[in-house]
Each structure stands twice: as structure tokens, then as C-alpha cells.
Amino acid sequence: MVTEHLQKRERLFRDHRSFDQLTQVADADYLREQLRIEYAGGASDSCLLMLDIDSFHLVNRDFGQREGDRVLQAVTQVLLLNLRSTDLLCRYAGDRFAVLLPKTHPETARALADHLRRAVASLRHHAQRSGTPIQSTVRYTFRNVDAEPRQLLKELNRALERRMPATPETGEAIDPATVRA
Amino acid sequence: LTPYLQLGDACIAARHQPSLVLEFARNRELEERRVFPGTGLDDWELPAAGAAICPRQYLQLLENVAGALNSADTSFLLGQQLLPGHFGAISHALLQARSLRHAIALLLSDPMALSPLLAPHFAEEQGQAVLYFTDSFGAGRMRGFVVEMQMTALSAMCRWLSGERLPWRFCFNRTPPRYTEQHEVHLGQGLRFHCQLDALAIDAAWLDRPWPRGAGTAAAIALRQGESGSTRASLLGGVYAYLFENIRRGPTLEQAAAAFDVSPATFKRHLARHGSHFQAELDQVRAHVALQLMHRGCDNDAVARHLGYHDANNFRRSFKRWTGMTPMLIRAALARR
Numbered sequence: 095m096v097t098e099h100l101q102k103r104e105r106l107f108r109d110h111r112s113f114d115q116l117t118q119v120a121d122a123d124y125l126r127e128q129l130r131i132e133y134a135g136g137a138s139d140s141c142l143l144m145l146d147i148d149s150f151h152l153v154n155r156d157f158g159q160r161e162g163d164r165v166l167q168a169v170t171q172v173l174l175l176n177l178r179s180t181d182l183l184c185r186y187a188g189d190r191f192a193v194l195l196p197k198t199h200p201e202t203a204r205a206l207a208d209h210l211r212r213a214v215a216s217l218r219h220h221a222q223r224s225g226t227p228i229q230s231t232v233r234y235t236f237r238n239v240d241a242e243p244r245q246l247l248k249e250l251n252r253a254l255e256r257r258m259p260a261t262p263e264t265g266e267a268i269d270p271a272t273v274r275a
Numbered sequence: 276l277t278p279y280l281q282l283g284d285a286c287i288a289a290r291h292q293p294s295l296v297l298e299f300a301r302n303r304e305l306e307e308r309r310v311f312p313g314t315g316l317d318d319w320e321l322p323a324a325g326a327a328i329c330p331r332q333y334l335q336l337l338e339n340v341a342g343a344l345n346s347a348d349t350s351f352l353l354g355q356q357l358l359p360g361h362f363g364a365i366s367h368a369l370l371q372a373r374s375l376r377h378a379i380a381l382l383l384s385d386p387m388a389l390s391p392l393l394a395p396h397f398a399e400e401q402g403q404a405v406l407y408f409t410d411s412f413g414a415g416r417m418r419g420f421v422v423e424m425q426m427t428a429l430s431a432m433c434r435w436l437s438g439e440r441l442p443w444r445f446c447f448n449r450t451p452p453r454y455t456e457q458h459e460v461h462l463g464q465g466l467r468f469h470c471q472l473d474a475l476a477i478d479a480a481w482l483d484r485p486w487p488r489g490a491g492t493a494a495a496i497a498l499r500q501g502e503s504g505s506t507r508a509s510l511l512g513g514v515y516a517y518l519f520e521n522i523r524r525g526p527t528l529e530q531a532a533a534a535f536d537v538s539p540a541t542f543k544r545h546l547a548r549h550g551s552h553f554q555a556e557l558d559q560v561r562a563h564v565a566l567q568l569m570h571r572g573c574d575n576d577a578v579a580r581h582l583g584y585h586d587a588n589n590f591r592r593s594f595k596r597w598t599g600m601t602p603m604l605i606r607a608a609l610a611r612r
């Protein structure tokens with residue numbers, strides 16, 4: 095169990111400078127490095143999934159950043175526990191996570207992403223001071239690792255940010271550009 | 276120069292931004308010896324009501340905290356907590372701001388409480404609203420940090436009070452950092468570097484959309500001057516305003532010193548203390564004015580004439596010196612907007 099956990103955090107190589115201090119998963123530097131390796135290998139059959147916690151800033155406002163940090167740690171654990179041992183979880187920045195899914199068909203990626211969404215939704219974190227339950231939902235977007243890392247990350251970040259809210263059923267962030275009237 | 280605030284004047288209420296920075300440092304369990312040196316503060320408790328520190332000490336506090344954490348997200352996390360703050364009437368007024376326009380008016384009314392290190396300026400034209408910042412006291416090597424912090428403070432507050440993430444464009448007067456994930460997640464995708472201004476820009480249509488918490492009259496009452504902190508301007512802010520006002524006359528060091536009632540030597544010395552000099556201040560204002568005119572659609576000849584150049588070629592050369600870019604490149608950048 096512990097080894098598996100470690101695998102999901104570290105994947106191929108272990109550079110301890112590339113770890114996020116708060117959540118102890120890989121950071122954006124490590125992610126970019128892995129994406130470069132993946133993209134350089136040509137004809138990648140991997141997917142990159144990005145998730146963002148809905149209205150996370152309200153947790154910080156209502157409960158303080160310390161509590162916000164604990165929510166991030168809890169969400170990290172939920173994600174780790176629901177990933178396969180070959181997947182790589184990264185904290186991109188703030189409340190945004192990225193998951194590299196090696197050798198994964200987009201349909202499988204979608205199913206996995208939806209499973210993660212449900213797993214996070216079922217988490218009930220309790221605020222340390224007041225005991226108030228804090229529930230989180232995530233929205234996500236994903237695509238094949240078929241572009242140069244910088245471009246790929248830019249597109250996924252854009253898609254996550256468009257202001258259309260996630261569909262309540264699937265949580266997949268909708269890119270208005272792809273929605274037909 | 277006495278009416279103007281300078282780097283060593285105790286003009287930042289310790290209970291305002293500094294106490295929020297202390298709270299942040301304490302929550303992260305930083306050691307006292309890393310946080311306090313050179314800040315005029317020496318314990319974690321809420322500072323006394325009348326206590327104030329000078330800009331130099333506040334900058335040192337930020338530098339201490341940034342150095343102790345050594346993390347790329349410190350400026351953004353700190354910024355998230357700064358506004359509307361707990362600064363008495365002005366914070367209360369912000370909480371009830373009716374609209375973005377109203378919030379910006381409040382910001383401009385009390386910069387020493389809400390944005391003590393960067394002077395906010397507001398311009399609205401051609402359907403664009405631009406809130407830009409100039410250095411109030413010479414932030415030096417902390418400039419980038421302070422800009423990130425203040426921009427995050429504003430955009431996070433607006434997001435909270437308006438109930439949605441506003442489509443700001445964030446312009447940075449700097450080269451892009453190697454990677455921008457912190458900017459992307461904490462501010463948004465609308466990032467521009469190599470700009471001549473540190474600015475937040477937005478379509479003017481957003482200015483007057485009503486905000487859900489807005490409570491008109493109470494907030495209007497709180498918008499009286501002198502409710503909190505100092506209403507005096509910083510010296511650099513005063514110089515900026517003077518030059519902006521007189522730019523068409525091609526102000527000289529001697530004229531400016533006279534307007535501030537000091538000798539040129541004294542004037543120079545005070546600017547030097549803020550890490551600046553007269554030519555740098557003048558060039559900054561000229562660049563800002565030129566940008567504003569170009570934004571309005573003026574051609575090079577018109578801008579050159581406005582700034583007192585007889586020859587557009589001379590203007591082009593000067594513009595390149597002020598901004599590192601030719602007017603043509605700037606126009607192209609403006610058009611890309």
C-alpha cells in the first residue's frame with residue numbers, strides 16, 4: 095500500500111526538489127519534465143487530466159488558509175487513493191491538480207475523471223476548530239498528450255477557466271468553443 | 276517636502292496590512308528571528324491601535340516572510356488575505372461596495388490603508404478600464420513580489436464580492452517568469468508580460484454591474500476622507516502627479532524642485548533615497564502619457580507634439596529608451612488586446 099502510494103507520487107524518477115511541500119505530491123516542474131519525456135517519445139497514448147476545486151477561495155475566506163491547506167491535503171489523499179499505481183498526481187498550483195494517465199484511452203480517462211469527481215464529492219472534511227463539515231467538488235478537463243507541454247497545459251488551463259460551470263452530472267468543464275448551438 | 280510621505284516615515288498603520296502579514300507568518304509557524312528583524316515589530320500580538328511602521332520596515336517584513344518561506348506562491352497567498360481587510364470604516368465600505376467602479380473609488384480614496392506600497396491610478400477610455408500602479412516608496416527588489424501581492428489582493432476581493440471571477444487582463448512591467456503556473460491559477464489566464472505598466476485592465480462594461488452584497492448608502496457614508504490612515508500622498512506619488520500635470524511643458528529638475536519648494540540638490544537626494552532619479556520619473560510619466568495617447572488612436576506625430584517633440588524621429592528614439600520598445604511594437608501589442 096505504502097509503496098503503491100509512493101509510485102503514484104514519484105513515477106519514473108525521484109527528484110525530491112520537485113515535490114510540493116504542502117501535499118507531498120509532484121509539483122508543476124516535475125509534471126512538465128514528465129510531459130516532455132512523454133511527448134518526446136512520439137505518438138503518445140497517454141492522457142493529461144486537470145482538476146480544479148470549485149470555489150476553493152471561499153474555504154480560505156470562511157475558514158482561513160490553514161483550513162484551506164488541510165482541505166488540499168485531504169483532497170490529495172482522496173485522489174491518490176483512487177488512482178492506479180501507474181498514474182502520476184501533481185499539484186499544479188493552488189487548488190489545481192494534474193494527473194498524468196499513461197497508456198490511457200480518452201474514454202477510460204473520462205471514466206476515471208468522473209470517478210475521481212465522485213470520490214472527492216463524497217469526502218467530508220471537518221474544520222479543525224469548529225468541526226463544520228466542508229464538502230468539495232471538482233471540475234475537470236483532459237486530453238491526449240499530443241502537444242508540446244507548454245501548449246498542452248495552456249489549453250487545459252484555458253478550458254478549466256472558461257466560466258461555464260461544470261455540468262452537474264459529470265463535472266466535466268465545458269469549453270464553450272466546443273459547444274454547438 | 277514635509278506634506279509628502281517618505282520611505283522612513285511611520286505612515287503605515289501596524290494594524291492594517293502589516294498585522295495581516297504577521298498573522299500569515301504566524302500561521303505558517305515561522306520563527307520570530309526570521310520575521311521581525313528590521314521591521315519595528317517584535318511580537319505576534321495585534322499591534323496597538325495607534326502604532327505605525329514606515330514603508331522601509333514594511334518592505335523588510337515582506338522580504339523576511341518571503342525569504343523564510345522561499346516558495347513561489349507566497350505573494351499570491353498573502354495577497355488573498357489583504358483585502359478588504361479589517362481596517363475599520365474603509366474595509367466595511369469595501370465589503371458593501373455596490374459595483375467594481377465603487378470598489379475602485381474606495382481604493383483610490385485610501386491607498387495608504389489598502390495599497391500602501393503601490394499608488395493606484397485609474398483610467399477609463401475607449402471602453403476599457405485600466406487600474407495601474409506606480410511605486411509609492413521605491414520597492415526595489417521587492418517590486419515584483421509587491422505587484423503580485425497587490426494584484427492578487429484586488430482580483431481576489433473582486434471575485435469574492437462580485438460572486439464571479441472577473442475577466443481581468445493582468446499586465447506586468449517585467450519579463451515573464453520562467454513558468455507562470457502560480458499566476459495562472461491565482462490570477463487567471465489573461466497574463467501579459469513586457470508591458471510598460473503594472474496594471475489590471477477590464478472591459479468597462481464590468482464597472483457598473485451591481486454586486487450582490489452592495490448596500491449603497493452605508494458605503495457612501497464611509498467614503499468620507501480621513502476615516503482611516505493617512506490621506507497624505509507619498510513623495511513619489513506627488514512627483515508622478517506633478518509631472519503628469521505638467522508633461523506638455525517639458526518639466527525640468529529645477530522647475531520640479533521649485534514646485535516642491537526645495538533646492539534641486541535636496542530634491543535629487545530625496546529621489547535617490549527612494550532608489551530613483553528625476554529622469555527616471557520623467558521618462559515613466561512620458562511613457563505612460565504616450566501609451567494613453569496611442570491607446571486613444573493618436574499617431575506618432577500627434578504624440579510627439581503633445582510631449583513637446585518637434586520631430587517624430589526624436590520621439591521614436593526617446594520612446595525606445597523609455598520603454599525598450601518602438602512605438603510600432605507597442606501599437607501592435609495594444610492591437611492584440
